[in-house]
Amino acid sequence: MNFLKSLFGGGGAEDRGIYFYVQPKMCKEILRIRVDPLNDLSRADDGKTYWCRKLASAARCPFQAEVELYFDKNKRYTGSDVTDGKLVSEAEWKAQRGE
Numbered sequence: 001m002n003f004l005k006s007l008f009g010g011g012g013a014e015d016r017g018i019y020f021y022v023q024p025k026m027c028k029e030i031l032r033i034r035v036d037p038l039n040d041l042s043r044a045d046d047g048k049t050y051w052c053r054k055l056a057s058a059a060r061c062p063f064q065a066e067v068e069l070y071f072d073k074n075k076r077y078t079g080s081d082v083t084d085g086k087l088v089s090e091a092e093w094k095a096q097r098g099e
Helices: 002-008 090-097
Strands: 018-024 031-035 050-057 064-071 077-083 085-088
Touching: 018 050, 018 064, 018 077, 018 090, 031 050, 031 064, 064 085, 077 085
Parallel strands: none
Antiparallel strands: 018 031, 018 085, 050 064, 064 077
């Protein structure tokens, strides 16, 4: 029975996602983006590191933020490039939500 639960998603799986918070240009809303290190990362041209690209857009904002995230060979976050927006802290995102 436990095999079927793990196969079909029952039993409260652990969230392995890495979360980032981005604020698109000219927008007050802060968006949360999730990166799954097992599915979202692509090998970089050097063959040793990883990267991924995410697009984030809010409902009433004129710009879509493009976020490129970089990871080392162990899939740990090392840096980012953001076009038409900026990365912000989780605390800022929570404050916006009133948490």
